[in-house]
Amino acid sequence: FRANRFALKEANVFWLSDTPDVAGSNQWGGACIRVAAVVVLIDRTDGTSVGICNTHMDHISAVAREKGARLIRQRLPSYGSNLKWVVMGDFNARPGSVPYQALVGAEPGKITLIDTYAALHPKAGPEAGSFHGYTGKIGEGRIDWILASPEFTALAAAINQSKYRGMYPSDHFAAWADLKCTRAHLRQD
Template sequence: MALSRRRFSCFYCAPFSLLALLGSTLVSLSFCPVAVADDVRVMSFNIRYGTASDGENHWERRKEFVAETIAAYDPDLLGTQETLEFQKQFLEQQMPDYTSVGVGRDDGSDRGEMTALFFKTKRFDLRDEGHFWLSETPAKAGSKSWDSSLPRICSWVRLKDRQSDAPREILFINTHFDHRGQQARDESAKLILRKIDELGADCDVVLTGDFNSSVTSVPYRTLFSDAAGQSPLVDTYAAAGPKETKGDTTISRFLGDRFAGPRIDWIATRGNWKILDAQIDRTAREGRAPSDHYPVTARLQRDGK
């Protein structure tokens, strides 16, 4: 299977700068919280595939905005969804201090959307990486099962955090569930849990993704509460925030103003994590959001065990 990985250095050599960001018309209520020593800043961002017929919201008109939104939050771990190869290449150019891992869902190389993930090269030592498909044959590139409308993929890395004394590695896993197949989403959630056990039984886990499921859905219950009422994973937003409201949607439709809808983009953890903060990033410029999904963020800290 072909893998795609690139290493970079010197983030501040990127074409945009913090000063430029501060001088722009960006508005956000959620990013730039007070830093905590050795915290891990995580972002999940469905950037909307770049060949979509989105008119004034076409990728070429908003790609710098996407990159600036990421830079403003400055994540240590970034999971992206709907990322085509040329979009991944653009982000690589804009974020030269990150390592990227991602392959196309259609062929395991560069065809089709990716769940490309990024991590800070200087902070993390890459120990392992890989991809699997959300199907009954997860090792088969381009495979799909159940009632899935399209092949769906998951990319992952195992990382050693150089800034932490914690002995356990981090399993960072990023995915995108099918938007039509209910059975496919249900089975994908079960597969994700099995793969987390297989790939990261001895790891502290971070899972990001667009799950195309509400917080009342079967996939949500599968991931966050089993039949015995236990929590296989922790929903960082639910753990850090108030009671769920209809205004907690992560679907933006490119609009900066919030409206009622489901929260379908999640950041989840398992292991020795303390959740410091979790937000839906409603960054906007002149009333427009950088994608048709709002990015979601979480700040985490390990307890060293």
């Protein structure tokens, strides 16, 4: 993050499991140990805070993806009630899936999250995929998402399918979003 603009208030990792505070814990049939990394940043210009959560969900277990998504959404409010949020990562699930539904939308007592790509491209189909396995051919649909709370407006969002020096830098195309904070939020004291 830009240290001249933001100050780090908190950094944390929790495991996507029944025991999220136990390092290395893995349940729910997950093929791999998976985490969510969270930072809370204070904007030096106005004193407001933003929470950023990044994750990589299990590629095998649908149960692990669903429970991991529910855990993330459940834990976000514990970082503070006055936070704007950006939640992103490789969710290994398509829009409309159970993990997606567990994270996106309004639900009483939970942080509301909006899919920035879907907000700007509501009719996007499988051509908007993000996984290609180094082939350049879209196979899994859009499994990488950038979600944001309603204090943000997505000005742009896309899947970058470019090569770098003739090669794909990852087995996923990069998802990106340009967000603008459009609603004032309470200062964190």
